[in-house]
Amino acid sequence: MRLRVFAVSLFCLVAANAGAQTSKAQAGKSPEVRIDYTQETLPNGLNVIYHVDHSTPVAAVLLWYNVGSKVEQPGHTGFAHLFEHMMFQGSKNVGKNQHFALLEAAGGRGGSDINGTTNWDRTNYFEQVPSNQVELALWLEADRMGTLLDAMDQTKLDNQREVVKNERRQSVDNQPYGTWLEKMGEALFPEGHPYHHSVIGSMTDLSAASLTDVETFFKTYYAPNNAVLVVAGDIDVPQVKQMVRKYFGSIPRGPKVPALANMSVPVVIGHQQRYVITDQQAPAPAIYVGYRVPAATDRRAAAVTLLGDIIGSGRSSRLYDALVRRQQIATNVSGFNLNLSSGADELIFIATGKPGANADSLEVAMMAELAGASSFTQAELERARATERFGFVNGLQTTGGFGGRADRLAEGWTFFHDPNHVNKVLAEYDRVSLDDLNALARERLLPTNRAVLIYVPAKKTASADTRIQ
Amino acid sequence: MHSAPRMKIVALSLAIGAAAANAQTQAPPAPGPLRPYVFPQVNQFQLANGLKVIVVEKHNLPEIEGRLIIDAGAQREPAEKNGLASLTGRLLSEGTADLSGAEIARQMDALGAQYQTGGGYSTSFADVVALKNVFPQAMQLAAKTVMSPSFPVNEFTRVKNQAIAAYQQFHARTNGLASDAFVRAAFDSTAPFSRPPNGTMASINALTREDVVNWQRTMYAPSASTLLLVGDITPAEARSVAQQAFGSWSGTRVAAGPVVNPVHASSGTRVILVDRPGSVQSTIIVGQPGFQATDPEYIPMLALNHVFGGAVSSRLNSNLREKHGYTYGAFSGLDLRPGAGVFQMSSDVRTNATDSALVEAIAEYKRLGSETVPAPELQGLVNNLVSGFPNAVQSVQGLTGRIQNLIIWGLPLDFYTTYRERLAAVTPEDVRRVAGSKLTPNNLVVVVAGDLSKIEAPIRARNLGTVEVWDSNGNKLR
Secondary structure, eight states: OOOOSSTTTTTTEEOOSOTTTTTTHHHEEEEEEEEEOOEOTTTTSSSSEEEOOOOSSSSEEEEEEEEEGGGOOOOOTTTTHHHHHHHOBBBTTTTHHHHHHHHHHHHHBBTTTTTEEEOOSEEEEEEEEEEGGGGHHHHHHHHHHHHGGOOOOOOHHHHHHHHHHHIIIIITTTTTTTHHHHHHHHHSSOOTTTTSSOOOOHHHHHOOOOOHHHOOOOOHOGGGGGGEEEEEOOHHHHHHHHHHHHHHHTTTOOOOOOOOOOOOOSOOOOSSSSEEEEEOOOSSSSEEEEEEEOOOTTTTTTHHHHHHHHHHSTTTTTHIIIIIIIIIIIIEEEEOOOOOSOOOOEEEEEEEEEEOOHHHHHHHHHHHHHHHOOOHHHHHHHHHHHHHHHHHHHHHSSSSSSSSSHHHHHHHHHHHHHGGGGGGGGHHHHHHOOHHHHHHHHOOOOOOGEEEEEEEESSSSGGGGGOOO | OOHHHHHHHHHHHHHHHHSOSSOOOHHHOOOOOOOOOOOOOEEEEEESSOEEEEEOOOSSSEEEEEEEEEEEOOGGGGGGTTTHHHHHHHHGGGGGSSOOOHHHHHHHHHHTTTTEEEEOSOOEEEEEEEGGHHHHHHHHHHHHHHSSSOOOOHHHHHHHHHHHHHHHHTSSSHHHHHHHHHHHHHHHHSGGGGSTTOOHHHHHHHHHHHHHHHHHHHOOOOGEEEEEEEOOOOHHHHHHHHHHHHHTOOOOOOOOOOOOOOOOOOOOEEEEEEEEEOOSSEEEEEEOEEEETTTHHHHHHHHHHHIIIISTTTTHIIIIIITTTOOOEEEEEEEEEEEEEEEEEEEEGGGGGGHHHHHHHHHHHHHHHHHHHOOOHHHHHHHHHHHHHHHHHHHHHHHHHHHHHHHHHOOOTHHHHHHHHHHHHHOOOHHHHHHHHHHOTTSSSEEEOOOHHHHHHHHHOOSSSSEEEEESSSSSSS
């Protein structure tokens, strides 16, 4: 049996050879995925990708600006993200709060359809709307790309500075284990490296951010030649091309974007790192281990992800089997990479102790498992591949918004200069061999190439209501 | 204020911008013609053993979700066995007569299937999402774990400890402390809704393997279950998959009646404080119990919620975040359950603004009943729900969740065929009416979890209502 071939040829997905085969054979094949697109570059340098899918009356507009926290200079940590907040505060033709008000009234759901996100490498802005509202989304994106500074003022900056400080409190300072991501970057990348500091930034640096910073950052990075625009979904391409020209065509090209600092780091860190953190809010100990691994643009990136899956992701992973199921010293484990694009990436393993567990015993057990992480089996590799295959297709269900097809196309252009990258992802996973995995583990999963963060509850005995019998 | 020199620079840039740009501001472009959207057909049939099967087709990707829901949620467990439905649900995937938990995990992962089992307030569930080519096998394996779990002794102990750990982790966070306290305060202590659906430390600790075995044996039955099959599957394929997976399931169960959830009788607003020393933010919840999806006013209540805090541009977020900078976000929602529900707002606010944020949230609550919503404001927010609906059901998970809610809440399966039209017809007068008849702004439940050494005195000084301080288990301390 062949699964259906899509009549809508621009977005085509075929799963080959299902039917009468054994379960192993069925699970062992990647579906053929093809997301078709057309691409053009406007005279002002704006790259535009169009992807058509008429299956539901939804359209997505998405912009990736090639700027993230890695461009921040000392004393300005957190600024790329704070700036992203300022992009929602209105522009020449759009009042404060009007960006969300207009788009929500048009049918975009704030948060999941309408949002902006900042990470180490890029900042994105997206709108997933009913397809008859695609022009509104394009107009709003163009207005802030062209005229943000016309509507900027100190009150807006002070307000969003408070909002971002609250975001930091909510995700970092008020959470058990909340500081791990920040501490891991500081440990795995040397002082001065663009990935050394966190995306959310420090409270001190957020306090110091000024309107001058906003203006300089906008003029340096927010120009059509430093962005890729994706318009996807239930669209008429000739009509949308006219809209794109009308709204974005007159925005002037910006100056050449300053070169990044040197991102490269030695393959291996070269010394052991172990940090003990006393956590006032943690109810149980937890161990966070991070390794320096090849970056997301490296040809070994797929192997990095599969390595994380095999060791720490899901209930058939090695850490789950050893620490949670057999030794019963941990209650949760996970394994994943951050997907950092240049220089190096972080591969993270987490084990959260069971109530009352001894942090030292948890650490010993976890280190023993990581020390033995080699000699992977074909079955382990196939499970990890099947997981990634499913996750990839599952993520293509939405047109835009968080993730979705538009985001994949923009990622391909920004990191690989190849929107067609999306159509090669599954093949990258298929190509990884056991030898690749074992070689990667031997080269990178070394005590001298990692940082170990040990979170120890401040309250040694749990309060009366949380004591186990 | 403290940065006059910076202001000067910006003033300069504004002048340049104004000179260069066209002085006339543009209006946003008008929408194009609306493209039609039709909610997919919902088909249903029944197997000979009484299992109801509901099929929703969505063929644009080779992906299918299969979700079995069993009328065996925490609402039906005895108070002293609080957490039993959840623990039993979690244990399903940990062993059958011929497969260990580890082997089940390996087989599911080899298929690339996402498999989750558990128990919530209303139902217990087993949920599989997988690519189409492996879906029948994944569903069959899942069915086996539901029909003939073995509950191995070692896995029972382990998963019980995991449940205790999850409880502790939840209560280590202000939102966990606050949300548990909220339902305890809102409902009478005899109401199942007043208890945390996963149980408390004490109640989970007291559960035995025998409790779990008995619960599965007496409560799990095809006649008390519904299988949702959503995605790239035809009704004919669905019939075959359902029959293969669940056709051999036997067993009957006495039909269970509706669950009663009396609300806590009180006059006047109660303010419940729960201490979490060292918190740099507090979680605040303001709301009331007693609303169901089957209420004829459900649609206007949805509109009212959206005016209050259902969207980013709603009043709560505009006030607490965009105007005052108290929070990263403030939202409201209807948490609907069969026989009961709550309407509530919540937000994590910085510690020294906790009392001010409460005052603003309560003022917005009262304004819903004291002022008629301006028509343009209502129209925009209602249209957010109406026009945003197709976005929300692009994924099989989005579709499955919405169909499941209809079943749990007791709404008809064709609810979504007229949902958008009925929402679009809501008027400002409807919202005013429903605010008057459903909201009790002078009889609210207010819960705050945070650092009481910093927030208790300022909150008491606001005179919001009767103040009580609770421990994390709902015991009144003072």
